[in-house]
Amino acid sequence: MPPFPVERVRAQFPSLARRVGELPAAFLDGPGGSQVPQRVIDAVAGYLRDRNANSGGVFVTSVETDAMLDEAHAAAADLLGADDPGEIAFGANMTTLTMALARALGRTWSPGDEVLVTRADHDANVAPWLLAARDAGASAAFVEIRRDGTLDLDDLARKLSRRTRLVAAGCASNAIGTIQPVARVAELAHAVDALVLLDAVHLAPHARVDVAALGCDFLACSAYKFFGPHVGLLWGRRELLETLPAYKVRPASEALPVRWETGTLDHEGIAGTLAAIEYLADLGRALEPAAAGRREAIEAAFRGIEAHEQELSRRALDRLAAVPGLALHGIADPARVAERTPTFAFTHARRTPSELARFLAGRGIFTWSGNFYALALTEALGLEPQGVLRAGFLHYNTMDEVERLGDALLELA
Ligand SMILES: Cc1ncc(COP(=O)(O)O)c(C=O)c1O
Numbered sequence: 001m002p003p004f005p006v007e008r009v010r011a012q013f014p015s016l017a018r019r020v021g022e023l024p025a026a027f028l029d030g031p032g033g034s035q036v037p038q039r040v041i042d043a044v045a046g047y048l049r050d051r052n053a054n055s056g057g058v059f060v061t062s063v064e065t066d067a068m069l070d071e072a073h074a075a076a077a078d079l080l081g082a083d084d085p086g087e088i089a090f091g092a093n094m095t096t097l098t099m100a101l102a103r104a105l106g107r108t109w110s111p112g113d114e115v116l117v118t119r120a121d122h123d124a125n126v127a128p129w130l131l132a133a134r135d136a137g138a139s140a141a142f143v144e145i146r147r148d149g150t151l152d153l154d155d156l157a158r159k160l161s162r163r164t165r166l167v168a169a170g171c172a173s174n175a176i177g178t179i180q181p182v183a184r185v186a187e188l189a190h191a192v193d194a195l196v197l198l199d200a201v202h203l204a205p206h207a208r209v210d211v212a213a214l215g216c217d218f219l220a221c222s223a224y225k226f227f228g229p230h231v232g233l234l235w236g237r238r239e240l241l242e243t244l245p246a247y248k249v250r251p252a253s254e255a256l257p258v259r260w261e262t263g264t265l266d267h268e269g270i271a272g273t274l275a276a277i278e279y280l281a282d283l284g285r286a287l288e289p290a291a292a293g294r295r296e297a298i299e300a301a302f303r304g305i306e307a308h309e310q311e312l313s314r315r316a317l318d319r320l321a322a323v324p325g326l327a328l329h330g331i332a333d334p335a336r337v338a339e340r341t342p343t344f345a346f347t348h349a350r351r352t353p354s355e356l357a358r359f360l361a362g363r364g365i366f367t368w369s370g371n372f373y374a375l376a377l378t379e380a381l382g383l384e385p386q387g388v389l390r391a392g393f394l395h396y397n398t399m400d401e402v403e404r405l406g407d408a409l410l411e412l413a
Contacts, residue, residue: 001303001304001307002287004287004304004305004307004308004311004395005286005287006308006395006396006397006398008286009283009395009396010396010398012037012038012039012279013035013036013037013038013396014038014041015027015035015036016035016396019364020361020364021364023363023364024364025364025366026364026365026366026397026401026404026405027366027394027396027397028360028365028366028367028391028392028393028397028401028405029366029367029368029392030205030225030343030392030393030394030397031174031202031225031343031368031372031390031392032368032372032392033224033225034205034224034225034226034227034394035227035396036227036228036229036272036276037227037275037276037279039275039278039279040227040228040229040272040275040276040279041272042275043271043272043274043275044229044268044269044271044272044275046271047065047068047267047268047271047272048268050064051064051065051068051271052065052267052268053065053267054264055069055264055265055267065267068267068270068271068274069265069267069270070085071274072090072270072271072273072274072277073085073086073088073090073257075273075274075277075278075294076088076090076233076235076273076277077235078277078281078294078295078298079204079209079226079277079280079298080200080209080210080211080219080221080233080235081208081209081210081211081212081213081295082211082212082235083212084238085257086238086255086256086257087235087236087237087238087241087256087257088233088234088235088257089233089234089235089236089241089256089257089260089261090231090232090233090257090261090265090266090270090273091231091232091233091234091260091261091262091265092230092231092232092266093222093224093230093231093232094124094199094201094220094221094222094232094233094234095124095128095232096232097220097232097233097234097260098124098125098128098197098199098220098234099128099131100246100247100260100262101128101197101218101220101234101236101244101260102128102129102131102132103128103132103135103247104244104245104246104247105132105165105166105195105244106131106132106133106135106136106138107136107244107245108165108244108245109132109133109136109137109138109165110136110137110138111136111137111138112138112163113133113136113138113139113163113164113165114133114138114139114140114141114161114163114164114165115129115130115132115133115138115139115140115141115164115165115166115167115168116140116141116142116143116156116159116160116164116166116167116168116189116194117129117130117140117141117142117143117168117169117376118142118143118145118151118168118169118170118180118376119142119143119144119145119376119377119379119380120145120149120150120151120169120170120173120178120180120374120376120377121168121169121170121173121199121374121376121377122170122174122175122199122201122202122372122373122374123373123374123375123376124199124201124373125168125169125170125197125199125220126168126375126376129166129168138165141159142376143155143156143159143167143169144380145377145380148178148330148331148332149173149176149178149329149330149331149377149381150178150180150181150331150339151169151180151181151185153181153184153185153188156185156188157188160188160189160191160192160194161192162192162193164189164192164194165194165195166194166195166196166197167185167186167188167189167194167195167196167197168196168197168199169182169185169196169197169198169199170182170198170199170201170202171198171199171200171202171203171209171214172200172202172203172206172207172340172341172343173202173330173343173374173377174201174202174343174372174373174374175329175343175345175371175372175374175377175378175388175390176329176330176331176340176343176344176345176374176377176388177202177330177331177340177341177342177343177344177345177392178330178331178339178340179203179207179338179339179340179341182198182214182216183213183214183215186198186214186215186216187215190215195217195218195240196215196216196217196218197216197217197218197219197220198214198216198218198219198220199219199220199221200219200220200221201220201221201222201225202225202341202343203221203341204221204222204225204226205225205226205227205305205394205395206302206305206306206309206341206342206394207302207305207306207341208298208299208302209221211235217236217237217240218234218235218236218237218240219234219235219236220232220233220234220235221233223269223272223273223276226276226280227276227279227280228269228272228273228275228276228277229266229268229269229272229273229276230266230269231266231269231270231272231273233273234260236260238256241256241257241259241260242256242259246259246260247262248260248262249262249263277294277298278294280297280298280301280302281294281297281298281301282297283297283301283304283305284296284297284298284299284300284301284302284303284304285297285300287300287301287303287304288300288303288304304395305395306338308395309341309342309393309394309395310337310338310342311399312342312393312397312399312402313334313337313340313341313342313393314334314337315399315402315403316342316344316391316393316402316405316406317332317333317334317337317344318334319402319403319405319406319409320332320344320346320406320409322406322410323348323406323409323410323412323413324349324413325348325349325350325412325413326346326347326348326349326409327346327347327348327349328344328345328346329345329346329347329381329383329388330344330345341392342392342393342394342397343390343391343392343393344390344391344392345388345389345390346388346389346391347383347386347388347389348389348409348412350412351412352369352386353369353370353386353387353388353389354369354370354386356369356389357369357389359408359412360389360391360405360408363404363408364404365391365401365404365405365408367389367390367391367392368389368390368392369386369387369388369389369390370387370388371383371384371387371388372387372390391405
């Protein structure tokens with residue numbers, strides 16, 4: 001595979017040229033939200049300038065808005081490996097879409113039913129299910145994790161029963177980067193006829209998310225993590241999305257996807273989301289010119305992204321292991337980089353996570369401290385109340401930025 005064209009990628013993201021005083025900014029804040037390429041900025045502004053309208057009208061800007069929305073659903077289906085664009089619902093963000101789905105699914109549960117959530121997940125894939133179970137009089141239980149943050153599939157197998165109605169799991173941890181064996185989770189859950197919802201918010205900018213290969217029933221993610229604007233996406237199997245009791249206003253259509261897309265959507269954000277998916281497809285075409293179709297091109301993009309990010313991960317793990325007093329949480333073995341995203345969570349013997357974030361910000365390195373709402377995980381790993389320092393790399397980050405992080409942390413000694 002030719003070297004990943006990281007400088008050509010970076011040239012498309014204007015914000016990456018930002019400086020902090022004399023220093024170039026190092027955006028290691030990607031797990032909290034990615035930067036966007038120029039074409040996403042142009043798509044958002046261009047929509048507002050040229051086609052701004054509500055949908056469903058007979059005049060040209062409304063017709064163009066509907067065409068853009070159709071194309072965005074088709075692009076999102078390509079991104080997520082879905083066959084049917086009607087199975088994609090856009091919404092405010094992953095949390096809001098999951099709350100709406102949980103409220104609908106919860107109406108199909110009764111006392112005696114059970115929901116399984118995991119210790120590894122962001123609370124957006126925990127709290128909606130705990131609340132829906134409570135409202136239905138159903139029970140909820142947590143699937144435990146192993147020390148390296150991977151899901152304990154034996155614990156899942158023990159907890160699954162004919163009473164289990166739903167398993168909600170995350171594809172990858174937004175706090176420590178562990179990629180979870182969610183295809184296996186879906187197999188185990190389906191063996192007892194439970195439904196499966198996967199949270200792909202953290203994984204989506206790092207790896208191909210393919211609902212067919214994962215075998216799930218629902219999957220949610222967010223465009224602002226994969227180089228687009230602040231828009232959420234929900235995919236679900238047509239027969240479920242058509243029949244579940246969605247909370248919606250009466251005049252709105254019962255057809256998919258409208259019955260899940262409550263209210264007027266963020267059209268400019270969806271235009272930007274379409275541009276972000278097209279950006280990924282064009283990256284794939286640049287890496288593998290034979291990959292012409294959008295879906296194949298997106299797959300090609302992620303082959304390149306994964307190879308580049310794994311190289312960054314191997315070096316980052318080496319550098320972090322060499323910092324005195326630093327403890328990395330999650331998978332630390334450079335031979336296992338395929339099982340993690342380049343999202344690194346650590347604590348330091350003499351500095352709190354928020355002190356570390358401030359120290360790094362002073363050196364132009366943008367990171368986050370805290371639990372990033374992955375509360376069950378930081379509790380399970382004994383990391384509350386301070387949480388961790390999180391440095392997260394995306395495909396636009398460079399080896400030089402890995403070295404800068406390593407060098408800065410060595411200064412602490
Ligand atoms: C893994 C994961 N799930 C869910 C969410 C919530 O997503 P949203 O902000 O779109 O509601 C986040 C946000 O950081 C996340 O990282």
